[in-house]
Amino acid sequence: MLFWPGFWQLHFWTIATQMKLKIAVFPAEWGSVPWCWGVKMAAPSELFCWKGGWGLPSVDPDSLIVLAYARFAGAPLKIHKISNPWRSPTGCLPALKTKDEGSFSQPNKIIIQLRKQKYNADYDLSAKEGADTLAFISLLQEMLMPALIYTLWVDPKNYVEVTRRWHADNISFPLNFFLPSRMQRQQLERVQLMRGNRALEAGEEAEKELNHDALECMNLLSQRLGSNKFFFGDSPSSLDAYVFGHLAPLLKIKLPSSSLQQHLKSLENLDSFCCNILSLYFPNESREGVGRPVSSTPEGSEFDNEPYKRRKQLLSVLVAVAAMLSYALLTGIVAIEHVPEEVPRGGRTSMRAVHEEEEE
Amino acid sequence: MSLAAEAFVSQMAAAEPWPENATLYQPLREHQILLSDCASSLAVQAYLRMCNLPVRVSCRANAEYMSPSGKVPFIHVGNQVVSELGPIVQFTKAKGHSLSDGLDDVQRAEMKAYMELVNNMLLTAELYIQWCDDTTSSEISRPRYSSPYSWPLNHILAYQKQWEVRRKMNAIGWAGKSLEQVYEDVSQCCQALSQRLGTQPYFFNKQPTELDALVFGHLFTILTTRLTSDELSEKIKSYSNLLSFCRRIEQTYFEEQDRDSQSGASHHSKGPSLI
Numbered sequence: 001m002l003f004w005p006g007f008w009q010l011h012f013w014t015i016a017t018q019m020k021l022k023i024a025v026f027p028a029e030w031g032s033v034p035w036c037w038g039v040k041m042a043a044p045s046e047l048f049c050w051k052g053g054w055g056l057p058s059v060d061p062d063s064l065i066v067l068a069y070a071r072f073a074g075a076p077l078k079i080h081k082i083s084n085p086w087r088s089p090t091g092c093l094p095a096l097k098t099k100d101e102g103s104f105s106q107p108n109k110i111i112i113q114l115r116k117q118k119y120n121a122d123y124d125l126s127a128k129e130g131a132d133t134l135a136f137i138s139l140l141q142e143m144l145m146p147a148l149i150y151t152l153w154v155d156p157k158n159y160v161e162v163t164r165r166w167h168a169d170n171i172s173f174p175l176n177f178f179l180p181s182r183m184q185r186q187q188l189e190r191v192q193l194m195r196g197n198r199a200l201e202a203g204e205e206a207e208k209e210l211n212h213d214a215l216e217c218m219n220l221l222s223q224r225l226g227s228n229k230f231f232f233g234d235s236p237s238s239l240d241a242y243v244f245g246h247l248a249p250l251l252k253i254k255l256p257s258s259s260l261q262q263h264l265k266s267l268e269n270l271d272s273f274c275c276n277i278l279s280l281y282f283p284n285e286s287r288e289g290v291g292r293p294v295s296s297t298p299e300g301s302e303f304d305n306e307p308y309k310r311r312k313q314l315l316s317v318l319v320a321v322a323a324m325l326s327y328a329l330l331t332g333i334v335a336i337e338h339v340p341e342e343v344p345r346g347g348r349t350s351m352r353a354v355h356e357e358e359e360e
Numbered sequence: 361m362s363l364a365a366e367a368f369v370s371q372m373a374a375a376e377p378w379p380e381n382a383t384l385y386q387p388l389r390e391h392q393i394l395l396s397d398c399a400s401s402l403a404v405q406a407y408l409r410m411c412n413l414p415v416r417v418s419c420r421a422n423a424e425y426m427s428p429s430g431k432v433p434f435i436h437v438g439n440q441v442v443s444e445l446g447p448i449v450q451f452t453k454a455k456g457h458s459l460s461d462g463l464d465d466v467q468r469a470e471m472k473a474y475m476e477l478v479n480n481m482l483l484t485a486e487l488y489i490q491w492c493d494d495t496t497s498s499e500i501s502r503p504r505y506s507s508p509y510s511w512p513l514n515h516i517l518a519y520q521k522q523w524e525v526r527r528k529m530n531a532i533g534w535a536g537k538s539l540e541q542v543y544e545d546v547s548q549c550c551q552a553l554s555q556r557l558g559t560q561p562y563f564f565n566k567q568p569t570e571l572d573a574l575v576f577g578h579l580f581t582i583l584t585t586r587l588t589s590d591e592l593s594e595k596i597k598s599y600s601n602l603l604s605f606c607r608r609i610e611q612t613y614f615e616e617q618d619r620d621s622q623s624g625a626s627h628h629s630k631g632p633s634l635i
Contacts, residue, residue, distance in 0.1 A: 128556065135477040142476045190532075221469070223465040223468075224470070224473075
C-alpha cells in the first residue's frame with residue numbers, strides 16, 4: 001500500500017482538505033508533475049490569463065491588456081498562466097480573483113478593481129487626458145478589435161495554421177479537440193454582433209471592410225502618438241496598456257496572410273512603442289521568444305514534427321496490420337494448422353494400403 | 361456599405377449638386393420612435409443644418425426596413441440612399457461639403473475617437489436602458505416599437521428586436537451590468553465630453569463639426585425624453601457646459617433657421633425644446 005504510486009499524494013490531499021487550506025492548481029508550467037498543490041497565502045490577488053508565445057507574455061489581447069496594466073501600476077499579483085479557460089474562477093480568461101470581493105472577468109472590470117485597490121496607472125493624468133483615454137479606448141474597441149478578432153479567428157488560413165494549431169497544442173486533453181472550434185464560433189458571432197451585420201462571413205469583402213476601419217484606426221493612433229514614448233508623458237497609462245494589448249499580437253504572431261500586420265509594421269512609431277514596452281516591462285518573455293525561434297516559425301515546425309510524424313506513421317501502420325491479422329485469426333479466415341510428424345502416419349497408411357491391396 | 365459600393369457612391373455623389381428635395385426618413389415621431397433612433401436622427405439633422413443643406417423630414421412606420429443597412433435614419437438624395445451618420449458625412453464630403461477640413465491630423469484623430477466614445481458608451485447605454493431594463497422595455501419600448509402593427513405581428517417584432525439587442529449586449533460584455541453601472545458609465549462619458557468641451561463654444565473651438573452634431577443629438581434627446589425615471593437626464597444636467605452647449609446649438613441651428621424659412625413648422629421643428 002505504501003508503495004502504491006498515488007498513495008502519498010492522496011494522503012497529503014486529504015490532510016490539506018481536513019485542515020481547510022485553499023488549494024490552487026498549477027497546471028502547465030509545472031510540467032510533468034501530475035499532482036501539484038500549493039497553499040494560497042493572504043493578500044495578493046491572483047490573475048489567471050492565457051499562456052504566452054512568440055515572445056509575448058500572453059497570446060490573448062485581453063490578457064495582454066491586463067498584464068500590461070498590472071506591470072505599469074506595479075500591482076503585486078500572483079499570475080497564473082494557464083491554457084485551460086475552464087480552470088479560471090469565472091470560466092473565461094483573463095480573470096482576477098481577489099481575496100474578499102470575488103472574481104472579475106473583463107479587462108475594464110479588472111482594471112477598475114485594481115484601481116480600487118489603489119494600483120492606478122492613470123494617477124498623473126489631467127482631466128482632459130483622462131477624457132482622451134476613454135475616447136481612444138472606445139476607438140480601439142469599435143474599429144480595431146473586430147478586425148483583430150477576424151484576423152486571428154475567422155480568416156481561414158490564419159485560423160487553421162496558427163490559432164487553432166497553437167490552441168490544440170497548448171490546451172490539455174481532451175478539451176483541445178472541441179474548445180478551439182467552439183471559441184471560433186463564439187468569436188465569429190462576436191464580430192457579427194459588434195458590426196451589427198448578421199450575414200458577415202469569412203470572405204474577402206468582410207475582410208476588406210474590417211481592415212479599412214482598422215487601418216484608419218492604426219493611422220489615427222500613430223498620428224496621436226507622434227514621436228512620444230507613451231501616449232501621455234513619460235510614464236505609461238491604461239491607454240498604453242489597451243493599445244499594447246491590441247497591437248502586440250498583430251506584430252508578434254507570425255500570420256501567413258495579413259495585410260493588417262504589414263501595415264502595422266510600416267508604422268514605425270507604433271512598432272517601436274510595442275517593442276519598447278516588451279523590453280522594459282516583459283524582458284523575460286521577449287528574451288525567450290528571441291532564443292527559441294525555431295519552435296515558433298511555421299517553416300521550422302515541419303522539420304520539428306518530422307521524426308514524430310514518421311514514428312506516428314509507422315505505429316499506425318503496425319497497429320492496422322496487427323488489427324487485421326488478429327481479426328483474420330479470430331474469425332478463422334486464416335488458420336494455422338499444426339502438421340504432425342511424417343513417419344508414423346506414412347507407416348500406417350502404407351500398411352493400410354498393403355492391407356487393402358491384400359484384401360482385394 | 362461595402363468598400364466598392366462606397367467608392368461608387370462617392371463618385372456618383374460628386375457628380376451632382378445637393379438637390380432641393382432631399383429627404384430624411386425616420387420612424388413615426390409621436391408614437392413609434394425610440395430614444396436611440398431619435399438621437400441618431402437628430403444628430404443627422406443637426407449635421408445637415410450645420411452644413412446648410414436643406415432636408416425634409418419624413419416619418420414612416422417602416423423606415424427601419426427601408427434603410428439599406430437596417431438602421432435609421434437614412435437620407436434619400438437624388439437617386440442615392442445613405443444611412444447612418446458616418447456614411448452620410450462621407451457622402452456630403454464627396455459633394456464638397458465638410459465641417460472638419462480645417463482640423464489637423466491630431467485633432468481629426470481626437471474627433472474620431474470622441475465620436476466612437478459617444479457611439480460606444482452613450483448609444484449602447486441608451487439601447488441597454490430601452491431593451492435590457494425590464495420596466496422600460498415593457499412599459500415604453502415594446503409598445504412603442506410595435507405600435508404600427510396589429511396582433512400578433514406586434515408581439516413577434518417587439519420580442520425579436522429585444523432578443524437581438526440583448527444578444528448584442530452579451531457579445532460586447534454589457535449583459536452583466538446593472539442599471540446603476542450603466543448610469544455610472546453615462547456619467548463618465550458625459551464627464552469626458554464636458555472636460556473636452558471646457559469653456560469653448562464647440563468641441564474644436566469656433567466651428568462646429570460632426571462631433572458636435574452627434575453629441576447634440578444624443579444629449580438633447582436624453583434631456584427632452586421622458587423615461588420611467590429621470591436619472592439619465594439628471595446625470596447630464598449636472599454638467600452645465602453641456603447644457604449650454606445644447607442650448608446654443610438649438611438656438612443657432614434650429615430656432616433661427618425655422619424663423620428664417622417660411623415652410624410648415626411641423627416638418628422642421630423637433631417638438632420639445634430645452635426652455
